[in-house]
Amino acid sequence: MTDASPPLIPRPSKVYYFGTCVIDACFPQAGLAGIELLQREGIQVIFPQAQSCCGQPAYNSGFPDEARRVARHQLKAFAKDYPIVVPSGSCAGMLKHQYPHLFAHEPDIEEVCRFSSRIYELSEFMVKVLQVRLEDRGEPVKVTWHSSCHALREMAIVPYAKTLLRQLERVELVELQNEQECCGFGGTFSVKQPAISAAMAHDKVNDIMQTGAARVLSTDCGCLLNIAGTLGYRQLNVPAQHFAEFILERTQ
Amino acid sequence: MTANARANILSRLRATTIQGQGPFIVPDAPIIAGLELSLEERIGRLQRMLETMHAEVRVVSAGGWLEELKAMLRARTLNGLLYGPAAPFGPALEGAWEEDLPPLVPYIEPVEQCRERLFNIDAGITSARGAIAETGALILWPSAAEPRLISLTPGLHIAVLDAGMIFNTFAEAIDQQHWLRHRMPANALLISGPSKTADIELTLTFGVHGPKELVVFILS
Amino acid sequence: MTKTADAVIFERNAAKALDDGQLRRNLRSAMTTLSQRRRTLFADTEAFEQLRAQGESIRRRALSQLPALLEQLEGRCTANGIQVHWAETAAEANAICLDILRRHNARRVIKGKSMVSEEMHLNHFLEEQGIEALETDLGEYIIQLDGETPSHIIVPAIHKNKDQIARLFHERIPDAPYTEVVEELNAIARQELREKFRAGEAGISGVNFAVAETGTLCLVENEGNGRMCTTAPPVHIALMGLEKVVEKLRDVPPLLRLLTGSATGQPITTYFNMITSPRRLDELDGPQEVHLVILDNGRSSIYGDAERRATLQCIRCGACLNHCPIYTRLGGHAYGHVYPGPIGSILTPQLEGLDEAGVMASASTFCGACEEVCPVKIPFTEILRMLRNEAYAQGESEHDVKGHGYRYTTVEGLSWKSWALYNTRPGLARIGSQILGKLGQHLPMIGPLKEWTRTRTPPPFAPKSLHQLAQERGLDNDR
Numbered sequence: 011m012t013d014a015s016p017p018l019i020p021r022p023s024k025v026y027y028f029g030t031c032v033i034d035a036c037f038p039q040a041g042l043a044g045i046e047l048l049q050r051e052g053i054q055v056i057f058p059q060a061q062s063c064c065g066q067p068a069y070n071s072g073f074p075d076e077a078r079r080v081a082r083h084q085l086k087a088f089a090k091d092y093p094i095v096v097p098s099g100s101c102a103g104m105l106k107h108q109y110p111h112l113f114a115h116e117p118d119i120e121e122v123c124r125f126s127s128r129i130y131e132l133s134e135f136m137v138k139v140l141q142v143r144l145e146d147r148g149e150p151v152k153v154t155w156h157s158s159c160h161a162l163r164e165m166a167i168v169p170y171a172k173t174l175l176r177q178l179e180r181v182e183l184v185e186l187q188n189e190q191e192c193c194g195f196g197g198t199f200s201v202k203q204p205a206i207s208a209a210m211a212h213d214k215v216n217d218i219m220q221t222g223a224a225r226v227l228s229t230d231c232g233c234l235l236n237i238a239g240t241l242g243y244r245q246l247n248v249p250a251q252h253f254a255e256f257i258l259e260r261t262q
Numbered sequence: 263m264t265a266n267a268r269a270n271i272l273s274r275l276r277a278t279t280i281q282g283q284g285p286f287i288v289p290d291a292p293i294i295a296g297l298e299l300s301l302e303e304r305i306g307r308l309q310r311m312l313e314t315m316h317a318e319v320r321v322v323s324a325g326g327w328l329e330e331l332k333a334m335l336r337a338r339t340l341n342g343l344l345y346g347p348a349a350p351f352g353p354a355l356e357g358a359w360e361e362d363l364p365p366l367v368p369y370i371e372p373v374e375q376c377r378e379r380l381f382n383i384d385a386g387i388t389s390a391r392g393a394i395a396e397t398g399a400l401i402l403w404p405s406a407a408e409p410r411l412i413s414l415t416p417g418l419h420i421a422v423l424d425a426g427m428i429f430n431t432f433a434e435a436i437d438q439q440h441w442l443r444h445r446m447p448a449n450a451l452l453i454s455g456p457s458k459t460a461d462i463e464l465t466l467t468f469g470v471h472g473p474k475e476l477v478v479f480i481l482s
Numbered sequence: 483m484t485k486t487a488d489a490v491i492f493e494r495n496a497a498k499a500l501d502d503g504q505l506r507r508n509l510r511s512a513m514t515t516l517s518q519r520r521r522t523l524f525a526d527t528e529a530f531e532q533l534r535a536q537g538e539s540i541r542r543r544a545l546s547q548l549p550a551l552l553e554q555l556e557g558r559c560t561a562n563g564i565q566v567h568w569a570e571t572a573a574e575a576n577a578i579c580l581d582i583l584r585r586h587n588a589r590r591v592i593k594g595k596s597m598v599s600e601e602m603h604l605n606h607f608l609e610e611q612g613i614e615a616l617e618t619d620l621g622e623y624i625i626q627l628d629g630e631t632p633s634h635i636i637v638p639a640i641h642k643n644k645d646q647i648a649r650l651f652h653e654r655i656p657d658a659p660y661t662e663v664v665e666e667l668n669a670i671a672r673q674e675l676r677e678k679f680r681a682g683e684a685g686i687s688g689v690n691f692a693v694a695e696t697g698t699l700c701l702v703e704n705e706g707n708g709r710m711c712t713t714a715p716p717v718h719i720a721l722m723g724l725e726k727v728v729e730k731l732r733d734v735p736p737l738l739r740l741l742t743g744s745a746t747g748q749p750i751t752t753y754f755n756m757i758t759s760p761r762r763l764d765e766l767d768g769p770q771e772v773h774l775v776i777l778d779n780g781r782s783s784i785y786g787d788a789e790r791r792a793t794l795q796c797i798r799c800g801a802c803l804n805h806c807p808i809y810t811r812l813g814g815h816a817y818g819h820v821y822p823g824p825i826g827s828i829l830t831p832q833l834e835g836l837d838e839a840g841v842m843a844s845a846s847t848f849c850g851a852c853e854e855v856c857p858v859k860i861p862f863t864e865i866l867r868m869l870r871n872e873a874y875a876q877g878e879s880e881h882d883v884k885g886h887g888y889r890y891t892t893v894e895g896l897s898w899k900s901w902a903l904y905n906t907r908p909g910l911a912r913i914g915s916q917i918l919g920k921l922g923q924h925l926p927m928i929g930p931l932k933e934w935t936r937t938r939t940p941p942p943f944a945p946k947s948l949h950q951l952a953q954e955r956g957l958d959n960d961r
Contacts, residue, residue, distance in 0.1 A: 026960070029948040031905075035918055036941050041948040045957070057952040058960045062905035068898055070848060072870035072889070076902035083906040090960065111864070114284070159849035192807045196847025201930035203845060205493065208937035209500050209811050210847075239938030267778075268568040271724065274782040275549040286788045288546050291539035292532045294736075311749065373714075373767040381680045397739070397750035406764040410713045414706060432735035442731060446696050448761060448768050449713065452754035457706035460746070461621035461637060463508075463644050464515050465664040470620060470672055471679065472706020472753065 018130075018138045019093065024054040025135075026094040026128075028084070030101045031063040032231040033252075040231060040252030044097040044132050047254055051140050055095075060087040066104040069112060071198045078116070081109060085118075085125050094128045095135045097254055099161025099168075099229045102131040107164055131161065132254060133171035133229060146178040148260035154184050154223035156214070156237060156250075158230035159192050171229050171253055178260055184221040188213075195236035211240040218248060227253045297396050297430040304395040304428040305480060311398020315455030316468050317476040324481040327422065328358045331479065335385075340364040344386035344416055348407035351389060351422055369409050386416035390478070392427035392435050399454040400478065401427075401435060403447040410449055419473040421453070425482040486889055488841040495816035505641055509813050512640045516804040519747025520855070537740045538859040540733045541795040548785065551694040551727045552776065558697025562759040564772045572602040575777045579604060579686070579719055580611055582773055586717050588613065588683035594701070594708040595619040596688030597635050597798060598721045598777055600820045601833075604686070615686065616678055618707035620671050627654045633814030635821065636745045636800035641813045675707070685711035685769065689722035690797070691737060692774070695730045699774065701755040702741060709753055718769040720757070724776050725785075725794035737797060740857035744799035780833035780884075787881050789868055793828050795858045800825075802852035802862065808845050817842060824852035828865045836873050837885035843869035915947040 025048060033041040045055050061084060069077035084105070088094055096102040106129035113122040136142040155175070157168045175183050194200065194210025201207075214237060218226050226241075228234050231252055238250035299307060309319040322330050335343065345355060347368045359366050367383060369376075388408045392401040400421050404410040413419050429435040432452070436442070441450075457472030468474060485493075499505060524530040544551060556566045569575035575598075583591065591608065593599065593615050605615040605626070617626040621639040625632060628650055632638030639647070644662050651670055652660040658670050687708055691700040699720050701708050712718045728734065742748045761768035784790045803809045803823030814822035819830045819839055827842040836843075843866050852862045872879050873889040904910050922943020927935050934940070946954075953959070 024958075027957075029952070034948040035915060035922075035943055038944045038946060038948040038951050042951055042955075045952070055957060056960045057949075057957040059949055059953065060908045062908070062911055065905075068901060070867060070870070071898070072872075072874040073898040074871055076898045079902045080905040087960075159847065159851070163850040163854055190851070192847050192849035192851070194807070194847060196849070198930075199844070199847045201933040203493075203496070204933040204936060205497050205500055206808055206811060206845070207847075210807055211937065213811075235941055236938065239934070239941070242939035243937055267570045267574060270570055271568055271776075271778045271782055272549050272552070274778075275552075275724075275785055277786070284788050286542070286546055286791055288542045289535065289539050291536045294529075294532050294536060315752070369766060371766065374716075377680060377714075381676070394750075399750050399754070404768075406762070406766065409766040409768075410709075411767050414709050414713060432738065433732060436731055436735070442696070446698055446756070446758040448757070448759045448765060450698075450756040450758070451709075452750065453752065454750050455752050457704065458752055459620045459668060459705045461619070461624065461639055462642075462647055462664045462667055464512050464637070464640075465644075467665050467668050470668055470705040470707070471618065471675060471710055 017141060021139065022053070022093055024056055024092050026088050026092045027055050027057050028061060028064070028088070028094050028096045028101065028105070029057065030096065030098045030231065032235060033097060036235060037231045037252060040255045041097060043252065043255040043258040044095070046258055047132070047136065048095065051142060053140070056092065058087040064101045064104040065112075066101065066108070067197050069104065069108060074112060078112060081112060082118070085121065088125065092128070093130055093135070093139070095130050095132055097132040097229070097252065098231060099131050099158045099165045100232055102129055103160040103164035105129045131165050131167045131229065133174055134165070134167040137170040137173050142174065144174060144177040144257065144261050146180050146260055147262065148178070148180060150180040150182070151225070152182045152184055152223045153225045153227055153256070154186055154218055154221040155189065156186065156193060156218070156226055156228040156233055157189055158228055158233045161229045162190065167229065174257060175227070175253065178257070181260070184223050186217045186221060188217055193233045193236055195233050197232065200236060207236070208240075211236050215240050215244060215246065219246060224248065225256065226250045227256050229253055296434060299395055299430055301425065301428070304430065305425055305482065307395040308393050308398055308428050309480070311395070312455060312478060315398060316458070317455045317478055319478045319480060321425075321480045321482055327479045327481055328354060331420070332358070332360065332363055334477070335363050340384040340418070342367040342383045342385065344369055344380070344383045344412050346388070346408035346412065349389055355387070369412055373409070373411060380411050380415045383416050385418040385420065386412040387420040387422065388412050390421045390423040390427070392429060392439060393423055394432050394435055394452070395428055396431045397454065399432075399452040402451040402453060404449055404451070405447060413451070413453065414472055417469070417473055418475045418477065419456075420477045420479070422479045423481065425480050486837075486841065488837070488839055489844075491818055492816070492841045492845070495818055496812055499812040499816040504643070505813055506811060508641055508643050509810055512637065513804050513810045516746060520744060520801060520804070523743045523747040523749060533736060533740060534857050534859060536736045537797075537857050538795065540728060540737060541797070541858045544728045544733070545725065545785070545791055545794055547729070548725070548727065551729055552724060554694040555692055555697060555727050558694065559774055562697045564697065564759060564774050567773060567775045569775055569777045570779070572777070572779050575602050575721065575775050575779070576604055576607045578775050580608070582717065582719055583608070583613055583684055586684055588717065590678070590682055591615045591684045591686055592678055592682035592711045592715065593617050593622070594685070594687035594703065594711040595622055595638070596686065596721050597820065598688055598723050599686065600632060601779060602721070602777070618675055618678070618711060619703070620668065620705060623671055623675065624650065627651075631815070631820070633822070634800060634803055635798055635825070641815070679710040679714055682711070682715045684717045684719065685715040686719045686721065687711050689720050689726050689774075690741065691734055692722055692727045693731050693734060694727050697758060698731065699757045700734060701757070702738065702751050703755070704752040706753060709755055712755060712757060713768055716769055717771045717773070719773045719775060721775050721777065724778055724781050725796075741797050741799050744801040744855065744857040783884070784832045790832060790865065790881055790883070792860055793832060793865060795860050796825055796829070797858055798825070799857055801855045801857065805851040805855050807847070807849060807851065817845070824862050828860070828862060828869065831869050832883055835885035836869065836883055837888040840869065840873045840885065840888060843873065912949065915949065918943045919945045919947060
């Protein structure tokens with residue numbers, strides 16, 4: 011990942027930023043941090059105010075018509091040909107890989123595929139397009155990493171996020187024992203199967219605690235909502251933070 | 263009832279030009295290069311794989327295996343050795359047998375007439391038609407000459423294998439032994455060790471319902 | 483949200499399983515071991531990807547010509563002397579078995595492991611007819627002793643630990659001493675079953691693959707009980723779901739490797755049994771009659787739909803169970819149906835109807851672990867999502883899954899419509915997020931928020947949304 015392979019696409023001067031609905035409501039600072047990381051690289055970031063949600067909640071809950079309505083709305087909000095950077099593996103996966111499924115039998119499928127081909131998850135964009143080099147200015151700290159399932163499997167971008175963290179010299183990354191296991195969020199799953207979801211979240215939190223890390227980081231605020239909520243409920247003082255916010259904090 | 267069931271099932275399967283909205287795509291299968299080991303490597307790999315599965319493997323010369331078999335049996339207390347007189351090694355076995363060895367018990371009657379004996383004998387010996395180096399397994403084609411239960415009911419199963427019949431892979435064995443040109447036996451078998459189970463807490467233990475021991479003579 | 487009957491039962495089962503610390507420990511340790519073994523065997527991921535592409539291709543090729551292959555299989559089997567029976571339902575399959583057993587006067591039947599027989603509830607049925615059907619696979623034997631059903635399709639007694647089994651054997655097997663030594667427990671079972679094998683009047687088994695080209699029934703096993711059941715008694719009945727057929731003998735080696743490797747990380751099982759005919763005239767052993775029962779039981783309705791058909795690719799390796807974070811916490815019994823875990827969650831609602839088992843499709847976070855390990859690349863999440871769509875699809879549904887629309891309520895329908903409205907009207911969303919920002923920490927804990935906060939602190943709704951902050955910072959709005 012730190013190789014000298016050429017960037018995925020030529021460095022653009024402008025990108026769209028898709029903030030995601032969870033970040034919008036609960037973690038706006040993480041969203042801003044992602045924006046600043048891009049701006050710092052000399053990229054002009056466009057934030058269409060018309061954007062809302064990628065549609066995944068309805069898509070995964072049995073309401074594809076509603077998901078398509080919301081998806082088409084994003085297509086309109088991100089109409090120009092700029093790359094779209096998304097600070098979430100899960101939403102990026104929805105936009106990039108699931109939209110073509112959702113629209114497979116729709117007349118606007120080609121437009122959808124063009125839209126999907128412009129999607130990049132934030133760490134992927136930073137490593138594979140901008141080839142960012144970070145300089146650590148923070149105190150030594152031990153952190154652990156939670157891979158969201160969609161970041162890990164659907165988008166396969168976890169190596170990029172870790173590449174960035176490993177550029178931070180005074181950050182020690184301690185892996186979880188069950189890093190590949192879901193934290194139990196699953197969007198509406200967390201409220202439709204609350205008992206199972208809670209059991210999974212508790213196990214994840216136990217795993218986080220056994221690392222002795224001072225923070226847990228992730229690409230995905232859905233998972234962080236679940237993990238932070240469970241940590242808080244158990245009154246455990248380990249912040250759960252979006253990686254962009256963490257990186258920005260240490261490199262300013 | 264069954265005649266109807268057949269017609270109904272097949273017509274349901276046929277009735278459907280696929281609904282749903284896409285065709286049912288059959289992706290091309292990648293061509294996978296199989297193992298290509300030398301004879302010596304095949305013997306070595308087979309031995310290693312079988313031993314991992316707790317089989318005992320003895321690589322011996324074609325002329326010397328009977329003596330080694332006898333030595334092995336002398337060291338044990340067994341109530342008999344079940345075999346098929348028409349097995350490839352049958353006459354040689356009979357010719358070489360001696361008084362101080364467990365008695366040779368020929369399997370010559372239908373199972374209905376000797377069931378009790380078959381379930382109580384300590385050892386059985388069969389030939390193997392071939393073997394698979396990749397996964398470690400013997401190929402057995404039981405027949406009238408060497409019935410199925412010889413390799414199943416005794417606690418000790420001894421198999422005799424010609425090293426030349428060790429193939430790289432299962433697929434290669436099917437091809438090179440021309441399984442499709444032969445009439446497949448009533449019961450063809452792959453055997454990779456003594457019977458085993460891990461059904462209790464995944465703890466691997468050997469010797470469940472089939473043989474507790476497998477000894478393989480590879481004749482080179 | 484009103485809860486459907488299947489959901490109420492599932493949640494009760496799940497709660498019970500989650501509360502059972504012993505069960506959770508047993509499962510966690512077993513599933514971790516199984517997945518580690520699998521990972522070790524398939525450590526060369528590139529080679530594994532090729533192998534499973536082959537597996538997928540073989541299974542889809544077979545399904546694409548299923549009716550013709552079933553006829554070919556029937557023809558070859560019949561020519562080989564195997565008697566072939568077709569059953570549309572479990573009841574028909576049971577009746578066929580009973581008829582064969584009655585003709586042979588068989589009252590003591592020995593059984594190898596077969597999930598199809600579980601689907602038929604065959605043991606229970608035969609018992610009612612005065613026929614003893616004894617499970618002989620060690621795991622199956624254990625749970626039969628305890629009056630349970632399998633909790634896993636490959637390792638059926640995995641929910642029990644050795645202490646529990648030690649007590650069970652001591653209590654239920656006459657003269658069995660109490661021992662927690664696994665080897666000794668095995669020896670007790672061997673001793674008990676040995677006599678049963680000798681005296682068994684008929685044998686019943688499942689089928690892992692049926693080869694159309696040669697009329698060969700393939701059986702995978704480690705213990706030798708499968709060989710016993712198919713070799714020692716005078717009659718052998720093999721039960722198969724109609725999707726088990728493959729085209730060629732050469733299709734078997736890759737599938738066998740994928741099956742044993744995915745299931746338990748073994749390069750091969752101890753025994754791979756290929757049965758092509760009953761005892762031949764000159765032979766001394768083997769059953770004089772072999773019967774093959776081909777069961778539909780809802781599979782043909784799955785077959786008709788391109789997207790649903792992939793469900794039938796399954797080779798029943800159980801890897802999806804072993805890697806499923808939900809199965810790992812609940813075990814098989816909580817699902818309340820024969821097939822648990824991810825494969826059960828896509829198969830059961832289609833076989834039995836969404837109104838019976840639709841809740842199983844909601845028992846997934848879409849984490850994709852099942853899909854990642856599936857040796858024949860079943861698109862689990864796609865099928866699960868389709869089933870969720872069907873659960874709410876009123877009137878004519880796209881995929882016509884039995885019981886579709888059962889879950890739809892006006893309230894849930896309306897709430898998703900409002901959600902869509904909210905997310906397509908920027909004005910509405912702006913007002914909404916301002917309200918959330920102000921009231922976020924004082925929202926009433928009802929509905930989803932109530933479920934969420936049972937074990938978590940409430941979501942930290944921010945005073946200002948990213949939209950607002952972006953605007954304040956003067957970010958280009960692309961206007």
